[in-house]
Amino acid sequence: MTEMVYGTLPRQGGEPVLPRWWRTIDKLTLIFILVLFGIGxxxxxxxxxxxxxxxxxxxFHYVFRQGFFGSIALIVMVSxxxxxxxxxxxxxxLGFVAAFIALALLPVLGTDFGKGxxxxxxxxxxxxxxxxxxxxxxxxVTAWLMAASQEINGPPGKIMSFSLVLTIVLFLAMQPDFGQAALILFGWGVMYFVAGAPIFLLIGIAVLVVLGGMFAYNNSEHFARRIDGFLNPDIDPTTQMGYATNAIREGGYFGVGVGEGQVKWSLPDAHTDFIIAVAAEEYGLVLVLAIIFLFLVITVRSLYRxxxxxxxxxxxxxxxxxxMFGIQAFINMGVAVRLLPAKGMTLPFVSYGGSSLVAGGIAVGMLLALTRTRPQGVIGDHFIGRGRGTLGQNK
Incomplete structure (x- = not known):
């Protein structure tokens, strides 16, 4: 009877999840990630x-494995x-807690696979x-702590995040894994800067990093050997760096041809850490520049959004x-061309590796989720609005 008198109310149905996801996602970044995986x-x-x-x-055993783990990574990324x-x-x-516990238990339950x-x-x-x-x-977790510290009566999130990053860096240095430790420290520094850290504090932290590097050089044979090899002007042609440098030189602008490269027979990590050397030798500078362009656009476009x-x-x-996505790519390629000391770090979505592919899918999925278009004004409008409110109250 009520419906006969007043009529039925139209049902307010929300937009389905997938159409809303496709409308708000950064499609170019998503496409470029798929292109990187295809190049890999x-x-x-x-x-x-x-x-x-x-x-x-x-x-092609490892290609099939890369396709399998890559498919999982892409599914996780979209999800x-x-x-x-x-x-x-x-x-x-939740992921941080699980990974941190696993990291802490590595000295007891982990293995080195003969790599030291x-x-x-x-x-x-x-x-x-x-x-x-x-x-x-x-x-x-770090972003959550820093954001919470900006709230009124919020926790000392920046100090807590600093304690957290020092703990993680210590665990990584004990493995030793100075490459990942440096990447973690870099990511924390960038976020701290965005959260409003004083420039003098950042300079002080940079000084501490330099002092920490000097300490590691004097007390870690593994670290010192990497630095000495990097500073040595003469490259041993029988080392990984020597093979990679020669492959890049031989590739020239257009490469020696598909399947004609030789560096893959000499480098034990040609499919992981030095995959860019394979690209440079067989496909030349053209493909290397294309890969650099893809990583650059993904990073800069995400920051712009x-x-x-x-x-x-x-x-x-x-x-x-x-x-961290962009700097990891820079480190991997910088090592191959001898701009940086040797580091065991993969090229995201290009290098072989189950852990790096799936973890990369999680990280990029988070980035895509955080850069989706949401109903909001630009950040400048937020501060302008607050300023107008304050002026109104002063009147």
Whole structure:
């Protein structure tokens, strides 16, 4: 009877999840990530057969594994990118706790696979590197603490995050894994800067980093050997750096041809840490510049979208994720061309590696979620509005 008198109210249905996700996602970044993964598979066909032959597998055994783990990474990436910032924060906190416990237990339960650094858990069919999964969780937890410190009567989040990063760096240095430690410290510094750290404090932290490097050089044979090799003007042609440098030189502008490269037969890590050397030798400078362009656009475009973000947590966390993504690519390629000391660090979505691929999918999924278009004004409007309110109260 009520409906006959007053009529029925139209049902207010929300926009379905997938259409809303597709409308608000950064499509160009998503496409470029898929292109990077495709390039990784292409280079895998060139770099993996020598290793497969050495270990008694089918020629493209590692390519198939990369495709399998990469598919998982892409599914995880899309799944995480659908989440709201609140859900991203919850996932990040839970992931950080699990990864931190796994990192702390490495000296007891981990293995080094004969590489001199205890960084992995062996599962028989695969291995897991906790530090890879720690990075996105660390960014989320740190951003949460820094954002909370900006609230009235908020906790001392910046001091807490500083204690947290020192603890993690100490655990990583004990493995030793100075590359990941430096990456974690860099990400924290960028987020601290975005959260409003005084410049003198950042200078003081930089001084502490230099002093820490000097201490590591004097007390770690592993670290000192890497630095000495980097500073030595003469490159031993029989070392990994020598093989990589020669491959890049031989590739020229357009490469020696698909499948014609030789560096993959000499470098034990041609499919992981030195994958860019394979790209340079077989496909030349053209492909290397294309890869650099993809990483540059993804990083800069994400930072540009975050400049309009009004939520402090999303802005700080997104900046940390974007900068760590970009600097990891820079470190990997910088090592190959001898701009940086040798570091065991993969090229995101291009290098072979189950942990790095899946963890990269989580990190980029979080970045895509935090850079999605949401109904809000630019951050400048927020401060202008607050200023107008204050002027009104003063009147």
């Amino acid at each position: 598979l292409l280079l895998g066909f060139a770099a993996s057969p020598p290793l497969a032959e050495k270990n008694g597998f089918e020629p 995480v990118s659908v989440m709201s910032p609140l859900m991203v924060r919850r996932l990040g906190v 650094a205890t960084r992995w858990y062996s599962l028989g069919f695969a291995s897991v590197q906790p530090s890879e999964f720690l990075k996105p969780g660390f960014v989320i 975050l400049m309009r973000e009004r939520d402090p947590f999303a802005r700080i966390a997104g900046t940390g994720l974007a900068c």
